[in-house]
Amino acid sequence: MTQPLDELSFETQLVHAGERAGWPTGEPTTTPIYTATTYTYDSMVEVDRVFAGEERGYVYTRYGNPTVAALEEAVRLFEKGAGACAYSSGMAALHAALLACELEPGSVILASQDLYGVTLQLLNTVFAPFGVKVALVDLSERERLWAAARDLRPRAILVETISNPLLKICPIDVCAEVAREVGARLIVDNTFATPYLCQPLELGADFVVHSATKYLSGHADAIGGVVVARDEADLLALRGVVKTVGGVLSVWEAYGILRGLKTLALRMRQHCENARRVAERLASHPLIRRVHYPLLVENERETAARVLRALSGGGLVSIELKDGSREAAFRFMEALRLCVRATSLGDVFTGVLHPATSSHREMSPAQRAKLGISDSLIRISVGIEDVTDIIADLEQALEKSMR
Known part of the structure; x- marks a missing residue:
């Protein structure tokens, strides 16, 4: 493609x-799966230059791979960053982003x-056992956020665009302003929003993290993670984590995620539309105490209007x-x-999860209650099926849950 x-x-x-990146002959229309672990050159000078980063190329898949690089370039472009680095999972990616903030004993997250x-x-x-201090704050209380940041002078601020599982929208623009004032690096986990709904680097973030296992892949068949950096200078640290810690993304997973990205916009539009209709329908259901969905709450709608794509609340609903x-x-889930x-x-597909016994099961009941x-909280990842079928299934399960 000649047009930028x-x-x-x-x-x-x-x-x-990520496609058609330049090949010597017969350019493939899609990125191949490069299973080779090593690469050879005619000249040792070339090898030396590739190792040094002075020349484009690959020597060992832990250091880089063409299939993985295609995925990294695609996500970098979508997030409008200076560069991206892929990892074996979303947690490996988040770990790398935190390490890139140059944490040391006494540093505060x-x-x-x-x-x-x-x-x-x-x-x-x-991180805490190595002397890194962790402080938690309610992002909806802006005065406390500012006060905590000014008092603690954190090295890193860590947030989620849409929180798990209560689906609160993060005021990323405010967090970025706080981070700039206190000299912190802002890391945004953008998994729930995807770059289709939000591009945090445009709002002032330093790093964007994705569990590519989720919406980027979209088909429950690949696990991976990606970090996108705003500044090119941070790429050395991000790639260093892959080389030394070894959380290397499989080429097969990279291929699957790259393929999933092709339909991200189409899928996200349907996810979001279906989630809105599910939320609105269940909001008045007599067997439900509360529906968590950003566009149902006034202050969340205001934040969503600044942070997310217009008139979108994401693809998840919690009840x-x-x-x-x-x-x-x-009983409902069964x-x-x-x-x-x-x-x-x-x-x-529409997936349903019970946070108290899965995503947040390691917390004590008191900790979960505080949050x-x-x-009885249930998180619904609304799929792209016909929404009338989704709603019908949820409603019949609600009726059975009371028996």
């Missing part, structure tokens, strides 16, 4: 990014209290049953006929 991709629409970029449960584990069981018990939640009981999200994660 950054001059084309997002939807067109999704189809062509200021994090949203509404993070994925395993992310909190990473902070408390991997709390009026019964309030874990038993009712289990009664589902179409929706799939699955511990992930962002797939083409608003009740035993």
